Every structure is written in C-alpha cells, then in structure tokens.
Amino acid sequence: MKGQHKVLIMRCDAYDPDRISGIVREGMEELGVTPSGKILLKPNVVIAHPEVFPHAFTRKEFLEGVIVATKAMAQDAEEIAVGERSGITLPTRYNFRNAGYPKVIRKHRVRTYYFDEEVHVPVEIERDGRLRNELLIPKPVTECDFLINLPKFKAHPWCRLTLSLKNYIGLQDDRHRLLDHNSFLEHKIADLQDVIKSDFIAIDGITAGQKMMLTPTPFSLGAIVMGTNSCAVDTVGCHMVHVDPGDLIHLGYAADRGHGPMDLDEIEVGGDFPLEEVREKTWDFELCMERVDDYFGEESRLSCTVGTFPEKHSPDYCWGGCPGALQEAMHIFRGFDPNVDQEMGKVRYVVGKVDGPLDLEDDERVIFAGNCTSWKGVIDGKNVRIESSYKSSDARNGRKTRSNDMILKTLKTLWRCFRNRSARYIHAEGCTLSVAENVNYLSALGKIGNPNFRPRLLIPVNLAYWQMRAHRLLNRIFG
Ligand code: SF4
Structure with a gap:
C-alpha cells in the first residue's frame, strides 16, 4: 500500500523563483509528473494586498517558480494558464494585481483565466455521498487536461486548515461558491473533488499562515509540499502542524468517497525535510477553531x-x-x-x-x-x-442562485x-x-470606518470591477 501515494516535503526558506523552480522540477521528476495538453495552474489568491493581506495568498515568486518548472517538464503543451476566483466578491483581477501576478504572467507568456469572468458550465457528480448532483464550474477548468494545484499553507477558522482540497473553493464564482457555504461547506469541498482531480500539487509553505485565512499571521515553515493526490498531500500537511487528519472533516469525506488516503501508513513521505523535523518546528503553529x-x-x-x-x-x-x-x-x-x-x-x-x-x-x-x-x-x-x-441544501436549486x-x-x-x-x-x-x-x-x-470606502481601495477595486463586468459580458457573447 505504502508507496502508492508519495508526498515530498522539501526545504525552501526563501521566495527565490530560481530555487523554487529547481525544487518543483526535482519534485515533478521524482513523482513522475509530465504536464501536457491544456495545463491550468490554480493558486490561492482568496485575497491579496501587500500591506493588509500579505500572507493570505500563494506568492508570485512561487507561481513563477512553478511556471518555469512546468515549462521545463511539459510535453506537448497546448496552453499554460493561471486561473482563480478570489473571495469576498472582490474582482480577481484586482487581487492578481496586488499579488504581483500580471508581471510574472506577462514575463512567461502564459494565459490568465479570471473565473469570475468566465462562462460556468454544469458538471455532473455521480459518486455516492455527494451533496449535489451537479456543480457549476468555469469552462476553462472543465477543458483543461492537466491541473496544477498551488495552495497556500494556511490555518482556517472554518475548516482548521486550507491545503489542496480546500483550495478548490476558488474554482467557483460567488453565485455558486456561497451556495452551501454553511454547515455543508465540508460536503461541498468533497463534491468539488468529484469534478476534477489535481494532477500535481505544490503547496506554498515557505511562509505559512496561522489562525485566519484572509488575515493570517506569518509562520516561517520553510517548506514546499508536493504530491499527486490531494488527500495524501493534505494528510501529510495535517501531520506537519500537529492536526489529526480525522479533524479535517472534508478530508474524511473525500477519503470516504475514494479520493485518496488519510492514513500516514498508506503514504510514502519523502523529500529532504523529514516530517519529524518539521513537527519539531511547528509545535506552536497557531490554529483558530474557536466559536x-x-x-x-x-x-x-x-x-x-x-x-x-x-x-x-x-x-x-x-x-x-x-x-x-x-x-x-x-x-x-x-x-x-x-x-x-x-x-x-x-x-x-x-x-x-x-x-x-x-x-x-x-x-x-x-x-x-x-x-x-x-x-x-x-x-x-x-x-x-x-x-x-x-432552507436546507436540497431545497436550494444550484441553477437558480441569487446574484x-x-x-x-x-x-x-x-x-x-x-x-x-x-x-x-x-x-x-x-x-x-x-x-x-x-x-x-x-x-x-x-x-x-468602512474599509471599502478608503480611497486607496475604492478606486482600484471599482476599476477592476467594471473591467471584470466588461470581460464577463464579452465572454458570454463570444465565449
Ligand atoms: S444563516 Fe445560519 S445556517 Fe446559514 S450560514 Fe448563517 S449561521 Fe449558517
């Protein structure tokens, strides 16, 4: 059983794109990963701001390192793209700018998909235990051949930790994302696994986030975690910060549906950063699951x-x-x-x-x-x-959600x-x-004072909002 799922924990204590690309390339080689076809990179940019939210998102240097490694390892690549939907209804293009992504994306000539601007299409879910029979997902996600999941290693006040499984919440636009974002959130995360599997996962754990997901405090974890199975990667992520994988409810649901293991005995943990050494470092990693x-x-x-x-x-x-x-x-x-x-x-x-x-x-x-x-x-x-x-989940129609x-x-x-x-x-x-x-x-x-009305937020957010609306309209007409 052990060896079927391999997860690597690699040392990396600096946001140096060259070093990150070397580590990720090494990880892809060891895991036998060869990206091909339409390749989509999905970072976590739930929110980004250099001063107010500096530790909430996958860093641009990390994204750049993965793009370079992907280009080096890819065979028959038709397209390499970066796609995401930010949280709290903010336009994704606003957060990408704050995260410094456009410069990286332009430099490496990859494509961008802002999921709030894309057409969403229904995808059926068939597995036993599902919450819904279908989910609406951006078209580029359904069309991609190779999904690279790039979460940020963070604590989470709703789910304990946000690693690779939880990063899928950013696949949906707000209209669909906030549906079942209540006591069914963990079920929803498991449903999203039924839609598309990650072909490669690399978690930005160089500076991890503690306590909150939008406003985390930084923790120098100095690690990149890689694997090809989300359940296996998240199980190792839990052990890295002394969380019982059984307490990550969505991990249990996903494992029950056959998406992967949640027992360390079924996972081969490799890399140059031994799990025990990581655990010695993280005894005071702060979570927040307080009522x-x-x-x-x-x-x-x-x-x-x-x-x-x-x-x-x-x-x-x-x-x-x-x-x-x-x-x-x-x-x-x-x-x-x-x-x-x-x-x-x-x-x-x-x-x-x-x-x-x-x-x-x-x-x-x-x-x-x-x-x-x-x-x-x-x-x-x-x-x-x-x-x-x-109204409970079964009384709410996923196709008739409110704006x-x-x-x-x-x-x-x-x-x-x-x-x-x-x-x-x-x-x-x-x-x-x-x-x-x-x-x-x-x-x-x-x-x-309402932060939404601070001029340094009000103007750029609204500018990005109207750009988002215009692009969404164009995609609906021509997409
Ligand atoms: S309204 Fe009640 S059930 Fe719905 S998200 Fe809020 S607290 Fe949860």
Missing part, C-alpha cells in the same frame, strides 16, 4: 450570542457560515485599526435559534445574522420577533443599514452572510 461566543472576550465591545442550528449533523454550531465570516470581518477591521474592538460602538451578534432575553446594555445594538436566526423578545419595550427563513454581485450586495446592505440607522437592531439576512456583508453591517452598527 465566536468564546472568541471575542470582555475587552471587545462586540459580543456574540449563539443559539442552535437547523442541520442535524451540526446542531451546535455553523462552522462554514456566518460566525466564521464575522471573525474574518473583524480581523479585516483590525488590519486597519488594531484597537477597533475597544473603540467601536457596542454590538451584539446573534446567530442561530436563540431563546430567552438578550440582556442588552442601553447603548448596545444588535445584528441578527443569517437566515437561520430566530428570536422572540422585547427590545426597548417593544415586542420583536425574528423569524428563520433557512452575489459586489456592487449590488454592497448597495443593498448599505441601504438596509441606512433605513435602520436609528434602530436598535437589524436582521441581516443571507445564508451565508458573507465576510463583505459582515464588514458592512459591523461598520454601520458599530460606527467603524
């Missing part, structure tokens, strides 16, 4: 009341949805103002089915977050009733906040309530 009602302490003016949740497999918490998005939103605010927790207006975040009084303070405002939230009680002497409108357009969503949220500007509470509907929506609601109710 929001524990996460924001007494020193914060944000507090959370968490109730129960509708799905039988996860009644105590919704790990893939609104609560985690709140944590990420607060970390974005902290990136601009480290004292925001103490300086903001008092806000209570209520999520899930909550019974009993909220015991609000006089100056405290309330966000009832998400479609599953319900509460009945009295605020300022008036009866308040928040009703759940939650998650950045501008529409922002305007809708801001209009709702404006109309309720003097109200004590607001029901922020959505399932899931995205990080971007959480930012807007927190900004309005907590009276925190």
Whole structure:
C-alpha cells in the first residue's frame, strides 16, 4: 500500500523563483509528473494586498517558480494558464494585481483565466455521498487536461486548515461558491473533488499562515509540499502542524468517497525535510477553531450570542457560515485599526435559534445574522420577533442562485443599514452572510470606518470591477 501515494516535503526558506523552480522540477521528476495538453495552474489568491493581506495568498515568486518548472517538464503543451476566483466578491483581477501576478504572467507568456469572468458550465457528480448532483464550474477548468494545484499553507477558522482540497473553493464564482457555504461547506469541498482531480500539487509553505485565512499571521515553515493526490498531500500537511487528519472533516469525506488516503501508513513521505523535523518546528503553529461566543472576550465591545442550528449533523454550531465570516470581518477591521474592538460602538451578534432575553446594555445594538436566526423578545419595550427563513441544501436549486454581485450586495446592505440607522437592531439576512456583508453591517452598527470606502481601495477595486463586468459580458457573447 505504502508507496502508492508519495508526498515530498522539501526545504525552501526563501521566495527565490530560481530555487523554487529547481525544487518543483526535482519534485515533478521524482513523482513522475509530465504536464501536457491544456495545463491550468490554480493558486490561492482568496485575497491579496501587500500591506493588509500579505500572507493570505500563494506568492508570485512561487507561481513563477512553478511556471518555469512546468515549462521545463511539459510535453506537448497546448496552453499554460493561471486561473482563480478570489473571495469576498472582490474582482480577481484586482487581487492578481496586488499579488504581483500580471508581471510574472506577462514575463512567461502564459494565459490568465479570471473565473469570475468566465462562462460556468454544469458538471455532473455521480459518486455516492455527494451533496449535489451537479456543480457549476468555469469552462476553462472543465477543458483543461492537466491541473496544477498551488495552495497556500494556511490555518482556517472554518475548516482548521486550507491545503489542496480546500483550495478548490476558488474554482467557483460567488453565485455558486456561497451556495452551501454553511454547515455543508465540508460536503461541498468533497463534491468539488468529484469534478476534477489535481494532477500535481505544490503547496506554498515557505511562509505559512496561522489562525485566519484572509488575515493570517506569518509562520516561517520553510517548506514546499508536493504530491499527486490531494488527500495524501493534505494528510501529510495535517501531520506537519500537529492536526489529526480525522479533524479535517472534508478530508474524511473525500477519503470516504475514494479520493485518496488519510492514513500516514498508506503514504510514502519523502523529500529532504523529514516530517519529524518539521513537527519539531511547528509545535506552536497557531490554529483558530474557536466559536465566536468564546472568541471575542470582555475587552471587545462586540459580543456574540449563539443559539442552535437547523442541520442535524451540526446542531451546535455553523462552522462554514456566518460566525466564521464575522471573525474574518473583524480581523479585516483590525488590519486597519488594531484597537477597533475597544473603540467601536457596542454590538451584539446573534446567530442561530436563540431563546430567552438578550440582556442588552442601553447603548448596545444588535445584528441578527443569517437566515437561520430566530428570536422572540422585547427590545426597548417593544415586542420583536425574528423569524428563520433557512432552507436546507436540497431545497436550494444550484441553477437558480441569487446574484452575489459586489456592487449590488454592497448597495443593498448599505441601504438596509441606512433605513435602520436609528434602530436598535437589524436582521441581516443571507445564508451565508458573507465576510463583505459582515464588514458592512459591523461598520454601520458599530460606527467603524468602512474599509471599502478608503480611497486607496475604492478606486482600484471599482476599476477592476467594471473591467471584470466588461470581460464577463464579452465572454458570454463570444465565449
Ligand atoms: S444563516 Fe448563517 S449561521 Fe445560519 S445556517 Fe446559514 S450560514 Fe449558517
């Protein structure tokens, strides 16, 4: 059994494209990898900004190293392309610019696919255990012959770690990506494995990210992890940072569906960086799987009341949805103002089915977050009733998803906040309530400066947005 799946951990302590290309080429040779046909490189650029989000994405030097290695190893290559869809509704081309990708892409004459601009086509899923019968996926992904998966090694507040399996969330545009991004997130990640398999995986673990996925703190891991099976690579990734692979729920689902192993005994671990040595280095690697009602302490003016949740497999918490998005939103605010927790207006975040009084303070405002939230009680002497409108996964049609357009969503949220500007509470509907929506609601109710309106973000983001819309339209007409 051992040897069927091989994973390499290689030392690399600097973002030097030449060194990275040498290591990746060596890895491809040892793993017997020969890229060919239409080759698509899928990095993790969930968000990128040199100052605010410097450790959230696969670095440009890493991408360059892999492009050079791919060109050297490829046979009969028809096309080499880089494709991705960023998170929180930001245009991918905006994040690519921040990540420094266009210069690398131009230098090596490879193609770019911004998945938010591409036509999406349905792909059937047939494996037992699937959540959905089909997923909508960008056409270039369905047409590629050889997928190279380039995740960033990061902790994740919803899923514990984001490695190669989780990197597939960036295959979908927001309209489809946020569907099932709730307590079914782990199922969704496993579904995505049924759509396309990675032919080669190289994880950027030179500087890994701790705790958050958008705003991680850096950890000098000094490693590149390579393999040809996502489950095997992620299993080794778990052991590298003292995570039990059984605690990476989507890994368990993917392994159960036959996508690969999650037992180290079935994996041959090679490379020049022994796993035990990596583990000695990472004993203090920080994860973040804390519930929001524990996460924001007494020193914060944000507090959370968490109730129960509708799905039988996860009644105590919704790990893939609104609560985690709140944590990420607060970390974005902290990136601009480290004292925001103490300086903001008092806000209570209520999520899930909550019974009993909220015991609000006089100056405290309330966000009832998400479609599953319900509460009945009295605020300022008036009866308040928040009703759940939650629909389970099988009641939501994947072909009839609502638009998650950045501008529409922002305007809708801001209009709702404006109309309720003097109200004590607001029901922020959505399932899931995205990080971007959480930012807007927190900004309005907590009276925190909205980072979306900082000129250095506002202008380039909107410019990229209209470019994205124009290219999307052209692709729909001619694609
Ligand atoms: S509304 Fe939010 S918290 Fe409730 S199930 Fe949906 S994503 Fe989870």
